[in-house]
Amino acid sequence: MVLPAGSPCGACHHNPSGGGGRNTVGYGVGRSMGALKFHGSDTNYIIADGLSAGYDARIQWARFGTPYRVVDESGNQRIGEPEFKAIPMQAQIELGYEVNRSISLYGTYNMGPNTWDGEWCDPVFPGMSCIEAALQYQSDSMSIRGGLIQPSIGIRNDDHTSLIRSDAATPRRPLIPPNYAEYGAEYAYQSSSLLRTEIGVFDRTRLDRSLNTQTKTAELGPVAYLLRLSSMPKFRIGGSQPAASSQSGQPPPESSDDFGDDFDDDFDDDFDDDFDSVPVKPTILQTLFGGSVFGSGEFYILNAFAGAGLKNGLEMRVEASRSVRSTEYISHAISVASTWAIFPWLVPHLRVERGTTEKDQTYQTDQFVFGIEFFPLSGVEIRPEYRVSKTREYLFGQPTIQLHLFY
Secondary structure, eight states, X not given: OXXXXXXXXXXXXXXXXXXXXXXXXXXXXXXXXXXXXXXXXXXXXXXXXXXXXXXXXXXXXXXOSOOEEEEOTTSOEEEEOOOEEEEEXXXXXXXXXXXXXXXXXXXXXXXXXXXXXXXXXOOSSTTBOSEEEEEEEEOSSEEEEEEEEOOOOSOOOSOTTOGGGSOTTSTTSOSSOTTBOEEEEEEEEEEETTEEEEEEEEOOHHHHHHHHSSSOOOOOOSSEEEEEEEEOOEEEESOBOOOOOTTTOSOOOSOOOTTSSSSOSSSSSSOOSSOOOOOBOOEEEEEXXXXXXXXXXXXXXXXXXXXXXXXXXXXXEEEEEEEEEETTEEEEEEEEEEEEOSBTTEEEEEEEEEEEEESSSEEEEEEEEEEEEEEEETTEEEEEEEEEEEOSSOEEEEEEEEEEEEO
């Protein structure tokens, strides 16, 4: 949504790097996306102009796991597929509070599979955080936020299976997990749309869990660091302004003559005696360029990204990453993705990725995802997809479907 609109994530979310609770603008955008208009609440504020609330809930139907080899009593082999089942992917509560125009607070709480059994914090992946919370100060050109927050790494994707933050040797387990957050602070300065700089210092407790829970793969330093640079230049292509009148110097009036030719002259010749041209609307191309580095000790993940979008809802982006845990453990990934909002409620999307990891041997994973984001009502998304994953061990394609409820 950033590229066609030409607005950063912070235009719709309390969190400037995206995700989590929505502000007034974000709620209004979500409210207008349904194919069938449902006139519910005009705002997500619980207390007028102060406390806002929201939620995100997702259920996924898919064959979770990987294909496996089955050998019967006669020694014959066949390939078995994981069972098709539904699992809860996300159950998140979100709050935001605007103290005044400059100071705000936001937070989220994400439930886990065993939350209802008494485990209030039950992360699915090592390094996930059940809570994200921040105090934020914002002025016209700078902001600073501190608390338990996710560093602004690359592009924050809506799909945690992306290989950009993963490892080709273990693609089902993300390197930087969804809902990753650390205690720390991040400063951002933006003089114009041409340059935004973000600098952060963080604890690395959850990063250590992600990298070293099962096998120690990286020596981390006492803290983690972040540097991110991005630019969103806008380009005007083609178009023209109406030529000035040779007599008055003013643009032509919106009128027609008596000859039905839509030109305000005295002759049926399709020419305007007083004005030389008709205005043509330009094509506006919104672009995004940038990169980030996040690391601690021996470990770092370096991201570079670029994209472009048009006002008709079509956008395309590419992101590449390089992550180093040690000189013997290095991963690379590249992702090319595109979406087209044919209507606000109908958005086909496509993503093609490749990841490679060098450690004891070379691992390669390719991934293809095609789907449709369909919003029958505001706050309801149905996302059917077809996914293909290819590793050295298997080639696995399957349809999946996701139900996303949000407010």
